[in-house]
Amino acid sequence: MTFLEVSKIFQNLETTSSRNEMSALLVEAIKLLDAIDLQIFSYLVQGRVAPMFVPAEFNLSEKGLLNSLKAVYGEEVLSQRSVSGDLGLVVEKLVTEKTDKLSLQEVYSILWEFVNAQGKGSVELKSALFLSTIKRLSPVEAKYFTRIILGSLRLGCSTRTLLDAFSTYILGGKGFRSELDRAYGSSADVGYIGSLIKGKDAQTSIKSVRPLPGVPIMSRLVERVKNFDELSTRFKGSFLVQPKYDGLRCQIHKISNQHKGVAQRIWYGRKRVESNMDMFNTESQSEIRLFTRNLEDITDMFPEIVMAASKIKEDSFILDSEIVGFNAEAKRFLSYQDTMTRRRKYGVEERKEIVPVNAFIFDIMHLNDRSLLEVATRDRFEALITLSKGFNDGLQLSPCDFLSKTEEVRPIFNKYVDMGLEGIIIKDLDGSYSPGVRNFEWIKVKKSVDSSMIDTVDLVVLGYYYGSGKRSKFGIGAILGGVYNPELERFESVTKVGTGITDVQFGTIKERLDTFKSNECPKGVVVEDILKPDVYTIPKVVITVDADEISINRSGEAVARGLSLRFPRLIEFDRDKNPEDVTTVDELYSMVKGRQ
């Protein structure tokens, strides 16, 4: 397929806000694409060249590109940019029609040249590459090319939308969606799944997708209960209780030598070779990778965990864990905020000394070429206990109590809370590890269960208000938060949050939110009239909020079922979560206390 055809598909996707129409357009595109092109298309439509877990960034600033354009096309580009607010539109007007049509794969290779240009001289290299490429493109292609490298494509095409379209392509409706969810959950590379649906015997290939070390599994999620009494209705058989650590969810992968090529996935060979092998003090030919729940590769941020995991003798594995700051001498956990200071790309060695961490391993999903996803929790934990004999500095097995009476849970909960932990996680011993699934086989009970609101909520920021009085000087006085509605695939406003934010924080919050400013209410966002913000933002940033209670206002039912928060307070700004992973409308509804 040519990049021109792809750009026209992007144009059609951009102009529709209807999910069904978007899905129909994608199905038409899928029919025209072959396996490799569909894999590439699936990444590009989300503004990327590789799956989320491959650190492939363009690292280009709009200012830099604007300067390069100014040098060739004159000063006018600056005023054109400030009028249109979008460099893609400016470039569209600058270039002229072309006849030499570049293929999708040719443009894809050029995009990788940007990703791979790093270090000294790369700014000049990328600028020259940008100018020479747009000369080879027609206006509509140049517009989307510019937006891709600037990270501002935003077609509103989520992984869910793509999986829906794959299902419709295969079975004419959503009938194949659960199989696709399972496959994507086991191996979270949407492009690879796309390539399979265009291959021979698509249904069988999708059904046989298994975890592959090096490709993250979607993290299993946790349900909540309203109180301890509810546990007896949720657990009839045996279950295990683990402490709930408050840190960074981390999947630890050991890739055996034979799987280094990660099944010839299209992006692999193009990736800069950045092996961590030198760090290892062992003969092992393996590679360790660490991923967050958000599919971000954080391997380079935690060298001590990488080192410890590389010493485990087994050939390959995938472990689930929580990384928490831990003072081994004092046997004391550090706060979530302290742990999060380790989430940085630079100054890693220095920070490592100040905030030492441990990974508390609580599950295992793969061992030596065998998927353990469908194995019962009791047997997975047994395999984990055996593996833990090889754990060393930096890795610790999460303690675990096996119980069958829910009355016995409270003392364990009290013990962990007294140790400064957040609460407990209870897991049904007969359950499997269902990737990305949230159900009552895994339940969290947090300290907050005893207070008026059983849990904090995670909201996506939809905009902000200028504020009045003292705060007007910051240009921001409160944030608009919203929940997710997965059925309608949209974000719905619930509350204005102005408390719990210091003056200093307001400055950094505004700076961060301004990078996502939108001139109008973004696609896929619904805001109740009385909550309309002064500035809308693209739904990107996730916050954690506590409140006194959740209330329902029947007159506002069309948006978020009329739910709102009373006296909301900001607990955490910019959480490690995708916007689609925030609290859903139905979850918030189920948290309303006293509702029958």
Ligand code: ATP
């Ligand atoms: P959500 O509400 O979507 O579950 P959250 O980040 O608000 O997300 P938490 O209330 O922190 O969730 O509870 C789930 C998280 O608890 C997991 O994602 C994991 O990071 C952490 N966790 C800590 N200890 C465990 C454990 N023993 N088993 C499973 N998860 C654990």
